Amino acid sequence: MDASFLGIDDLAKTPSVAVVVDVMRAFTVAAWAFAQGAEKIVLSGSLDESLALKARNPEWVTLKDGPPAPGFDAVNSPALLRSVDLRGRTVVQKTTAGTVGALAVKDAPLVLCASFVVAEATAEVLRADGSDSVTFVVTGEDGKAEEDLACAQYIARRATGAGADAAGFLRRAAESRAAFELAEGVRQGAHPEDVALCLELDRFAFAMVATPEDSLMVLRPHTAPSSAGHGPA
Known part of the structure; x- marks a missing residue:
């Protein structure tokens, strides 16, 4: 498998397979949302779009980065979300x-x-797909976020079936700027346990696949065949 690791601004063309990595904290939060029972996650392009979707669908749950704000039900924190019934x-x-x-x-x-x-x-989904080329989108810090790059490289190794000691990759993430800022309270809308929750390897036995649905980009949990019986928990 030919793996490339690019920042968002470095994407020159549409990849055949894309793995979008955000460890601290978007896609750790998304996984927790599914674990708490969420049916689907609409990936919003702006705060205004989120508020418009909420206005049309009052029962939907809106969340964002940063501190609490009018119109939003939750913040982008796995520790704060894990007690919410979704x-x-x-x-x-x-x-x-x-x-x-x-x-x-x-x-x-x-x-x-x-x-x-x-x-x-x-990694299981990537192995099953069998694509020759996979683009890992390193979302944080203009593609330089160490926690996202470490996670992307680890998944790439596992996707090829190669043995990979997770400890070194997790250590890089734990020593990243994002981890420091979360631990020190620099980032608002955070909880002291967020970093530890973001570093839980394979806490959930489902992947997350995003597809267009009715003009929206919708994320849903996906259980690989070899993980049958281990859905969101």
């Missing part, structure tokens, strides 16, 4: 990097959204 709900998610990256590759035939908590399940 059974059967639709979540609208807008973040600084993760959702932007997913929308940038919305025309790709296969779009996976990933973080460490769904790493192996994501």
Whole structure:
């Protein structure tokens, strides 16, 4: 498998397979939303779009980066979201990097959204797909976020069936700028346990696949055949 690792602005063409990585915190939060029972996640392009979707669908749950804000039900924190009952709900998610990256590759035939908590399940989907070329979109810090790059490289290794010691990749993520800023409270809308939750390897046995639905980019959990019986939990 030919793997490339690009920032959002480096995407010159639509890839055949895209894995959009945001460890801290968009796609860790998305996985937790599914674990809490969410049916689907609408990846929003702007705060205004999120509010418009909420106005048309008051029962939907809106979340964003940063501190709480009028019109939004939650913030982009896995620790704060894990106690929220989302059974059967639709979540609208807008973040600084993760959702932007997913929308940038919305025309790709296969779009996976990933973080460490769904790493192996994501690798399973890639192995089953058998594509010769996979583009990993490193969303944070203009493609330089160490936690996202480490996760992308780890998934790429696992997707080829190669043995990979996760410890080194997780250590790089733990020592990243994003981890420091979350731990020190630099980023608003965070919880002290967010970093630890973002570094839980394979916490969930499902991958997350994004597809266009009615002009929206919608993320849903996907259980690989070899993981049957281990859906969102």
